[in-house]
Amino acid sequence: MIVCSCNVFSDHDVRTALSDEGTPRTARQVYGCLGCSPQCGRCARTIQDIMDEAVAGACGGGRPHGSRLG
Secondary structure (H helix, E strand, O other): OEEEOOOOEEHHHHHHHHHOOOOOOOHHHHHHHOOOOOOOOOOHHHHHHHHHHHHHHHOOOOOOOOOOOO
């Protein structure tokens, strides 16, 4: 699925950036890893959601560290 229509990258591109050495810790760092910068910003929340899913998967499927209960 296309995550960012301004820079034209997909969820697969974001996940690939997250699996590389020097894993990005912020959405802005993901843009940098993909060789672009934020434009309209609408995709930042989706990027963060993908990052949260990756952390949850790495931690055995639980809640991402720092997420609020309820």
